[in-house]
Amino acid sequence: MGRTGRRPDEADVPAQEAAPRQGARVPRPDEERRGPSDARSATRPGPQEALGLSADRGADRPRLVMLTRPSDFAALQRDGTSRASAIVSVRARRTDLPVARFGIATSKRIGGAVVRNRIRRRIREILRADAARLRPGWDVLIVARPQSALVDHGALAASVDGLLVRSGVLEGGPA
Numbered sequence: 001m002g003r004t005g006r007r008p009d010e011a012d013v014p015a016q017e018a019a020p021r022q023g024a025r026v027p028r029p030d031e032e033r034r035g036p037s038d039a040r041s042a043t044r045p046g047p048q049e050a051l052g053l054s055a056d057r058g059a060d061r062p063r064l065v066m067l068t069r070p071s072d073f074a075a076l077q078r079d080g081t082s083r084a085s086a087i088v089s090v091r092a093r094r095t096d097l098p099v100a101r102f103g104i105a106t107s108k109r110i111g112g113a114v115v116r117n118r119i120r121r122r123i124r125e126i127l128r129a130d131a132a133r134l135r136p137g138w139d140v141l142i143v144a145r146p147q148s149a150l151v152d153h154g155a156l157a158a159s160v161d162g163l164l165v166r167s168g169v170l171e172g173g174p175a
Contacts, residue, residue, distance in 0.1 A: 062131040064124060067103035067139060076139050083163045087151055089143040090163040100134045100169060102127055103141040110149050119144045126157045133171040140169055
C-alpha cells in the first residue's frame with residue numbers, strides 16, 4: 001500500500017466480487033415475459049376487423065375532383081365568369097367533362113398556414129355536402145377572402161352555396 005506518487009484521495013479497493021444479496025434474482029434466458037422460446041414460433045391470429053371511427057370512413061362521402069394543372073387554372077382565369085361576396089370569390093368555366101372540378105385558393109393575407117388550411121378544409125366539406133346537387137361539366141375556382149377567416153361555418157357555407165347557385169354550378173340556379 002505504500003506506492004509513491006499516489007494522490008491522497010485515491011484508495012485501494014480489493015478486486016474481489018461482492019457477495020450476492022439475499023433474494024437477488026436474475027432471469028434465465030427462457031424466462032422472458034413472452035414465455036418460452038417455442039411459444040414465440042407459434043402462429044398468431046391474422047388481421048382483425050377495424051373497430052372505431054375509421055371502419056366506415058368515407059363510405060358516404062364523395063371524393064372531390066380537384067384542379068391540379070396550371071393550364072386548367074389559366075383557362076379558368078382567361079375564360080371563366082366571376083361572382084364575388086365579402087367572404088369568397090367564385091370563378092366558374094363550362095367544360096365538356098363528366099364531373100365538376102374544383103380549385104381552392106387562400107392567400108397569406110388571410111392568415112398563417114393553420115388558418116389557411118382550416119378554411120380549405122371547411123370549403124372542401126361544404127363542397128362534399130353539396131355533391132349531390134353539383135352539375136357536371138364545370139371547372140370552379142373558389143378564392144377565400146380575409147373575411148372568411150372571421151366568419152363561422154354557416155356563413156361560409158351560405159356564401160359559397162349562393163355564389164355556386166348564381167354561377168349555375170349548383171342546382172337551384174341558372175344553367
